[in-house]
Amino acid sequence: xxxxxxxxxxxxxxxxxxxxxxxxxxxxxxxxxxxxxxxxxxxxxxxxxxxxx
Numbered sequence: 001x002x003x004x005x006x007x008x009x010x011x012x013x014x015x016x017x018x019x020x021x022x023x024x025x026x027x028x029x030x031x032x033x034x035x036x037x038x039x040x041x042x043x044x045x046x047x048x049x050x051x052x053x
Contacts, residue, residue, distance in 0.1 A: 003042070004032045022049060 008028040011017045023031070031049060034040040 001029065001036045004028050004036060 005028065008019055008023065011019070014020060029036070032042070032045055035042045035045050
């Protein structure tokens with residue numbers, strides 16, 4: 001979970017970052033729950049999130 005929270009932490013530079021745009025108000029802890037639980041890879045979930053924009 002530390003990895004997920006660190007990767008998605010707010011950089012306070014919305015014009016360059018774009019993380020909020022990708023998350024769309026959703027919690028990174030919920031989106032990456034399967035990774036945190038060891039069920040799926042981080043990259044699989046990230047690719048799914050990006051393809052569902």
